[in-house]
Amino acid sequence: MTDEDAYQGALDNAERLLGQPLVLPLGEGEPSVGHDFRRLATVQTFGAAWPREGLDLRSRCLVSVAIAAALGTHEPLRGQLRIALTSGVTREEIVELFVHLAAYAGAARAFDSYQVVAAVFAERQ
DSSP: OOHHHHHHHHHHHHHHHHTSOOOOOOOTTOOTTHHHHHHHHHIIIIIIITTOSSSOHHHHHHHHHHHHHHHTOHHHHHHHHHHHHHTTOOHHHHHHHHHHHHHHHOHHHHHHHHHHHHHHHHHTO
């Protein structure tokens, strides 16, 4: 498999998981080498980690939401929530995840991250 094949496979997997194409344009002032970072991160995430056996898709989705929320990384959390909802995780399960998250990561972190949950739920009305 060529590097281009691996990248295209990762993009295809990302689109399947997200329910829409993964678009990662360079930001204002970002050098062109930023494409290399985005490409490597895409292949590692959607080409290597997500397709692994060992966890079913639902478990992988819930773990990914919990990690992004616990870290307080709002944009990754937004993407993980979209993947979870597209993959069949229910809103109720996501709320339960945040109840549990509050006990282990702290109420402040859980509540802060939950604002992203509310926004993603609203965009999917």
